[in-house]
Amino acid sequence: MASAPSPRRPSSSRTPAPRRKHPSSSANQFRVNVDVCLSAKAAGALRKPTVLYKRSQDRLEKSGESSRKSMDINSRKVKEKTSWLSLGRHAPTEQWKPAICQLIHEDDACILHIYLDETVLYQSIYVYFLNHTDIRPVHHSLFDRKDCLGIYCVPGQMWCAVPSSDPVFLHFPDGETLNLWLALLRSYAAPEVYGHWLSPSDGGLYRMWRQIELTCLQGRNLGTPRPLAPSGVGGGGNGGGGGGGVPDDPSSLAAGEPEGGGGGGARGEADALDMDVYCELFVDGCLCGRTTVKRGLGAPDWLERFVCADLPPFETLEVVVLRERRTARPALVGVVALALVNFRRGEHVDGWFPVVAPAAGAAAPAQTGELRLKLRVDEEIILPSAEYSGLLQTFASRNSLDWLLDLESRLKLKNTVPHHIISIAIAQEKLVRDIMELADREVDGTLSSHNTLFRGNTVLTKTVELFMARYGGGFLEASVGAPVRRVCTDRVAIEVDPVRSGKGARSTEKSVEALVYWCHEFWAAIYDARHACPPEMRTLFEHIRRLVESRYGRHDEQNRDLPAQSVSAFCFLRFMVPAILHPHLFGLWPGLPDARVQRSLTLIAKVIQNLANLNASVQKEDFMRGVKDFLISSIPNMVNYIVVVSTPEPQSPSPGSPSPVDKTDRLRIMHALRQRGHAAPVLYREVIPLLPHVLDLPRHLAVVSALVVRYARARNYYPATPIHSGTGDDLDEFCARCLQVEERALLRVSQLASRPRRQPSQPSISSPLAASIPLPPSPTSPVKIPARRERRISLPKSPKLPKRFARPSTAPGTADSSPRTEPESMPMSPTSDPGQTMLSHSAPNAVESMPPPESDRTRSLRRPSAPFAKQPRSSSTDSALGRRATGERLTRSSTRTQEASNDSTDDSSRKRKSIFRGILRR
Missing domain, CATH: 1.10.506.10 (GTPase Activation - p120gap; domain 1)
Structure with missing residues (x-):
């Protein structure tokens, strides 16, 4: 019986693991039946039979015979006529096969084995090499299946019988099983925690959470090309970095009027092409969602919402518009490229964005329609739960729905x-x-x-x-x-x-x-x-x-x-x-x-x-x-x-309740999660979601405090009484508690920026994993995943920027180590109000040309009471990507995230060009 591949096995090895039977379950082993997604290449390699020859003469005879047969076949193929019926018949790019997942935990190392046909070892994933953001649910639009989990690993973090760099997609029987295994796998992965050496008891100073919520509403004039204005070519403006013509007055465009280019709205409707179109969503080159196919004549309506949660550091969002063709592969219509750095965190942006077709040869880029998108970008600092104890105590003092009523009526926090x-x-x-x-x-x-x-x-x-x-x-x-x-x-x-x-x-x-x-x-x-x-x-x-x-x-x-x-x-x-x-x-x-x-x-x-x-x-x-x-x-x-x-029946189980075997496995997993939580530092323990509803209490408290502070500032709401004064209303105390959390977040970010690592070449490991476990040699965020329909998309290339190390986007820049006034630390956004704003523009930098309203220019935190006096602005509540004093554009690459965040990649001989290159690593 062959042994399991070791974690140090080279990823370039093409020798498949021999057939073997998986070991029996024990206290450190967990099993589940799933469906695994196989790419066309992997499925073909597994079906390909092995041809063995006993003698060299047989090999020569077989070789000569096969060559003669191939020549005859080719000669006959030349005479055949191609049939148009076969043009649209493409082989599927993926197949789902039943599999067994077995998680083995031994000596602080965790490996996930995937078996096909119950005995064939297909893949081994070294979970302790992964980050939390590498294990996340997959949107159902990618495979037309719910309850799918994606594991985004690279060859250095896995072994596969068929050499592949594709992510692993697993389909679980139901949502409860998916949530259970999501928590189990993440308990062995590394969270995105910063400042290990500054707070060893908590496991770090803070952790990060990111999410993108996008609703594709409708399109107009799709497939109708028109030239771009010279100022819009290659632009990376506010939220639409893909180029596009810029009108003189973007605010003059109504929400339902196509922006003109010679023919006006009537001609735009007349020139609209009759075609079937759909959109694909890419976050830093990773496919995250796909809309349904709609008829492109006039204004196709989608009204489809996508939520991409628990993301690694991101930089761009691309909405690729494709034309579905029955007799050929889909054709590219254009791309809406959005620079996420230009969107203020926690705010909805609703507007028309240009669809830009990339340049082909000598032809210049052209605008091929518009998409109406509703976008919200979240990126928050999450502190240890002890920092939210005061806020949680205030929250528990009233009915939670009363808080909703006050926040909705007085701060306009509705959606x-x-x-x-x-x-x-x-x-x-x-x-x-x-x-x-x-x-x-x-x-x-x-x-x-x-x-x-x-x-x-x-x-x-x-x-x-x-x-x-x-x-x-x-x-x-x-x-x-x-x-x-x-x-x-x-x-x-x-x-x-x-x-x-x-x-x-x-x-x-x-x-x-x-x-x-x-x-x-x-x-x-x-x-x-x-x-x-x-x-x-x-x-x-x-x-x-x-x-x-x-x-x-x-x-x-x-x-x-x-x-x-x-x-x-x-x-x-x-x-x-x-x-x-x-x-x-x-x-x-x-x-x-x-x-x-x-x-x-x-x-x-x-x-x-x-x-x-x-x-x-x-x-x-x-x-x-x-x-x-x-x-x-x-x-x-x-x-x-x-x-x-309306009659409770606790004695009779519901039809969807798990079987006794499933219940036993669930109890074993819950027991293992409790054991790992007790042995882990605070931040590592709290990042494991609470079952069965996959809740993260510190994260929800962090988002609420950030929203309250942001909306209170936008509407000039100042608490009139300090905390525990006994007078004033409850909302004043709640806002004061939220601002207190804001102060602590800013303090921890400043602490990380002001105290560099003591020993950059020796990482401080505060995770529950042993220090002897090797860290991943490769980045964990893939740049591409295979789409459901096999296709290659040529996207417009953006100008290359100087390479820099990734860092937590909420950390201050070189000039941010000391508290600054609010107008300096708050970047302007496509919207001037924290509420939803409707934009209509035809170019990515159309919004950037709009002058900020007076309320945004003078949002100083002058408070009549002591707790709010001269409060510095934390970037976690407005934009996690604060504007640097030097005006440099922050660049992050998903392929460099692990290199910047892992302590083991520090090189003592490497020269630090700035103070923040070494202190912002995990």
Whole structure:
């Protein structure tokens, strides 16, 4: 039996591991069944049979025979005619095969073995060589699969039976298993922690977290080339570093008006090409997402959202627009290149960005349309949890939903902070209790709230929406996932309105029959999944039902159905029905459905909502009267459904609960995570996500404090009283706590900048791994991953900048070691307000030419109270990429991240050109 490949095995070796049986499980071994993605090259190499020859004469004869056969075949091929039917038949670029993953932990070394066919060792990954950012979930659009995990390693960090530099993609059976193994693998990887030698007890001074949220809204004039203005060629302006013409007054462009170039908007619509287009998203050359294919005539709508979390240091975001062709490979339309350094952190930017086709030969670059994108870039410093104790204590003093109400009404934090507030409440196990308490206040029993109970957009209803989305994903999939996909796949077109269809009565009757049929299909799927309702949702629904019963009474004829309707107001009006109307927003369908399919889903959703209201009468639209019989016959089952989902049943496990074997494995993994957490320093322990919801409490607190400070400054909100003064409102104390966290973050960043390493050639290892473990010899962030469709994209090359070592983007520059005033440390951004801003421009540097508003020029932190007086600005709350005093543009490369961050790469003989080259390594 051959032994497993050692960690020092050279990556250039092409000898595959022999067939062997994986060892049995033990306390330090974990196994899971997955599907592994094989590239076309790897799949072909594994299928290729090995030809053995016993004698050299046989080899010569075989060689001569094969050469003669090849000549005959080639001669026959010359005479054959090519068929156009074969032009579009491309071999798939990847295959998914069942595999077994086995994680082995021995002597402070952790190796992940991947076996094919249960016995063939295909790949070994040295997990202790990886960073946390190298192990992250994959967006479902890449492979049309959910619950996929990507391991971005290079040959120096893995061994493979088939030489390959591609990342490893694993598909897990469900989301719970994915989260479990994500936490397990990251517990053996190295987090991005800075300042080991300055705070050994905590494992470092701070760690970093990065995320990009991009929504591709729509496009216009795609494929219609027009020349670029001379000033826009090669520009790297504000957020659109790809070139483009610059209008004299960017603010004069309306959101829906194409920017002119000779022909104006009418000509732009006339010249629009009829083609199928889609977009691919690249972060520093790494493919992170792919939109669906849309017709490019006019303005195609996508409305598809991508969230790329836990990223390594990034520099550019590229949205590549491609044209889908049936008889050939996709063709490049253009690229939207965005320099992420130009975007202020934590703010939404919504605007039109130019699609630039790269220069081909002697031809100059040209603009080939525009994309409307909504982008948000997050990059935050995360301190040890002890630094957030005061903020967490203040947060726990009130209902978490009250904080949401204050932040929304007074600081206008509407779309950014609720997710993090809810995550903090879940981590403290108080969310359900807080929702119940707020529901007790809202249900007052008066007649004025009788008809509007739980139907307005209040903090309570919006929080319950997020609550159901967090806990009820599997429940929603089991209820309406299959019928929604059937309607979208079959392109079901239903129209029961004679005015819309323009057809006769017979056609309308057939449409009504089709509507009734699909309503039966949806309702049957929903009713069959009633027992899959999560216990958290059942507890909340039970409290709401009993609360309404006690306040309004059940014996009153007018209020008899009110308790059931109050439950359906959440379960259907704010959960099931929106998922039917917009399946792409709930992960039930990859993109925006076709217009006719959308109309069919709208009609079905109306009927299901009437059923949830226990209302069999159809009074609004005469053409909907055909479904009355369906409503009357289904109301009794709806009443039973509401009773089931609002009655907790802790003794009976849900259908989706794991089997006893899976439960045993889960307990073993949880025990291993606890053991590793106890032995690890603070920052290393806290970076392991909390299961089962994959929460990072210090990260959520860091984001909330940064948002509060940023929005408070933007709106000139100054706390009037200091902390623990006993007077003033609660929001003042909360803002003061957030600013206190800001001060501590700035102090730690300044401490890292002012105290260089004591021994640059000898790293200070404070991780739970032993000091004798070798660090990775290669960078961990790949520059490219294989796309689902095999293609090569020629992107416009940006001018090369001088090579510099990567550093944490929140660390101050040479002139930043001492606190500075705010206008010096705060870079300007494409938006002048922390809220969402609509931009319309045709060139990347169009926004840069806009003069900053007066409120941004004079954002000094003059505070009337002592805690806010002369507070220096930390770059972690506005932009993690603070502007350097010398005006140099910061450059980072994903291929140099590991070199800059690992202590083992320090060379004592290397000359330091600045003080920050050596102190900002991990």
